[in-house]
Amino acid sequence: xxxxxxxxxxxxxxxxxxxxxxxxxxxxxxxxxxxxxxxxxxxxxxxxxxxxxxxxxxxxxxxxxxxxxxxxxxxxxxxxxxxxxxxxxxxxxxxxxxxxxxxxxxxxxxxxxxxxxxxxxxxxxxxxxxxxxxxxxxxxxxxxxxxxxxxxxxxxxxxxxxxxxxxxxxxxxxxxxxxxxxxxxxxxxxxxxxxxxxxxxxxxxxxxxxxxxxxxxxxxxxxxxxxxxxxxxxxxxxxxxxxxxxxxxxxxxxx
Numbered sequence: 001x002x003x004x005x006x007x008x009x010x011x012x013x014x015x016x017x018x019x020x021x022x023x024x025x026x027x028x029x030x031x032x033x034x035x036x037x038x039x040x041x042x043x044x045x046x047x048x049x050x051x052x053x054x055x056x057x058x059x060x061x062x063x064x065x066x067x068x069x070x071x072x073x074x075x076x077x078x079x080x081x082x083x084x085x086x087x088x089x090x091x092x093x094x095x096x097x098x099x100x101x102x103x104x105x106x107x108x109x110x111x112x113x114x115x116x117x118x119x120x121x122x123x124x125x126x127x128x129x130x131x132x133x134x135x136x137x138x139x140x141x142x143x144x145x146x147x148x149x150x151x152x153x154x155x156x157x158x159x160x161x162x163x164x165x166x167x168x169x170x171x172x173x174x175x176x177x178x179x180x181x182x183x184x185x186x187x188x189x190x191x192x193x194x195x196x197x198x199x200x201x202x203x204x205x206x207x208x209x210x211x212x213x214x215x216x217x218x219x220x221x222x223x224x225x226x227x228x229x230x231x232x233x234x235x236x237x238x239x240x241x242x243x244x245x246x247x248x249x250x251x252x253x254x255x
Contacts, residue, residue: 042061042062043068043072043074044072045057045061045068045072045073046071046072046073047073047074047075047076048076051077053076053241053242053244053245056241056245056248057244059248060244060248061074074240075240076240076241077239077240077241078239079149079150079237079240080150080237080238080239080240080243081148081150082123082125082144082146082147082148082149082150082154083110083111083112083115083146083147085119085123085150085155086112086116086118086119086120086123086146087112087119088243088247089123090114092251093162093165093166093251095118095122098117099117099118099120099121101116101117101120101121101144102142103120103142103143103144104142104143105144105145105146106146110146112146116144116146122157122161122162123144123150123154123158124154124157124158124210125144125145126154126206126210127207149237149238150237151234151235151236151237151238152224152232152234152235152236152237153211153214153234153235155224155238155246156214156215156217156218156224156234157217157218159218159221159223159246159250160214160218160221160223162250164221166250171220171221173213173216173217176203176204176209176212176213179212179213182216183212183215183216183219186216186226186232187215187226187230187231188226188229188230188231189232189233189234191234191235192211192212192215192232192234215232215234222249223246223249224246
């Protein structure tokens with residue numbers, strides 16, 4: 001049964017154990033098929049040869065940070081869920097500071113509960129500026145949407161915050177007019193232009209500002225860029241391969 005869950009830091013420090021071995025299964029949910037258990041058993045992935053992220057995947061595999069699925073695949077193009085992202089960034093960044101949160105769609109018994117306590121502050125769930133039927137569920141209030149794919153516009157905020165935390169820096173975001181102009185010059189996505197709704201007394205809606213600001217910041221910090229065709233694809237999901245690539249950018253990983 002779904003219910004509101006509240007957590008405090010003291011209760012979760014005991015529940016969260018961070019280790020390299022734990023990170024090795026970061027890309028699978030705890031209720032998914034079991035990943036390879038032994039970190040010293042080097043998996044051979046049958047589905048990454050020729051993939052654009054093959055080198056990165058193998059680098060992290062060789063370091064013992066990621067394993068595949070029992071069928072021998074890594075599934076690099078499978079979208080990562082918001083709950084899975086919470087686990088990945090908790091383990092990758094060694095997050096231990098838990099924050100209180102309240103969501104209406106979290107079960108107290110869910111495998112990802114300990115990770116939400118440390119990662120939820122980095123994973124936004126504000127409503128999408130896009131009003132298509134596929135994304136309407138994001139209009140719900142006070143929900144984390146753990147099983148939904150991570151939207152790239154949300155991931156941009158996640159990785160921007162983590163990059164600044166990791167590097168110990170702050171970046172001042174310019175006024176919205178400048179951000180809007182630069183984002184539309186950088187990326188070919190029509191969504192950025194189409195969601196810019198001016199209200200005479202209020203300006204652009206908060207979610208539109210947030211989407212633009214963190215797209216701009218993610219690009220400024222070098223953690224997320226557009227695809228080869230110049231699109232950022234803000235409402236698309238983020239794949240397992242893309243997550244590794246972003247983590248490598250942020251951590252400057254040389255495993």
